Amino acid sequence: MDFLSAIQSGIKRSDDVKRAHAEVKQVLEQVSDAIMKHTKGELKLVRTIYSQRADPFMGALPLGLVTLASLSAKGRGGFSIPGRVDDKLPEKVEQPNALILVHPSQRGSYRKVFAKWDQDPLGYPCVITSFYGYEYVCGNKSELNSAFYAMLMHPGFNELVKSVVPVQRFSARRDSEGPGI
Secondary structure: OOHHHHHHHHHHHHHHHHHHHHHHHHHHHHHHHHHHHHOOOOOEEEEEOOOHHHOOOHHHOOOOOOOHHHHHOOOOOOOOOOOOHHHOOOOOOOOOOEEEEEOOOOOOOOEEEEEEEEEOOOOOOEEEEEOOOOEEEEOOHHHHHHHHHHHHHOHHHHHHHHHHOOHHHHHHHHHHHOOOO
16 A cells, blocks of 8 residues: 555645635625625625524524534544544534524624535535525535525525615615615
8 A cells, every 4th residue: 555645645635625615715705795795784694503493583484404413413423542532533613504694793683594504524515505495516616606696696585685684774775875675
């Protein structure tokens, strides 16, 4: 066995993982920036850990988000070497499982689930289940861009935005700043 080749291959794969995570982060930032521009700073998109039990509003949505426990049960668990505390791998880090629309300065006041989110620890694939029930499996940046494009142009997106920010804000903005959302 050529273990040196395995190490070198692992280094290349590590670089690929970093690149993939950077791409996903960049796409999410671009989508959030577009939403902020569209809503004149009222809303942004945030990737977060979401528990259905923690949110009384979740029951009203057609989207059944996974809990962190079920997300963790997908075979991504760690292992430890018996007899040596030093050799245990670190505890599993909780991964974001939802994309939500939030008001940047009103934490928790205005928020709504935009999509269920599941990202492979290697970066791709990302699985997005939209607020209207479509599932997108994205194996690269181009597919991720296409998925968000489809979700943002869906007629229900505007209704989702209106459900997060009080209607009065949109009415006042239309009078003073021209067309609103």
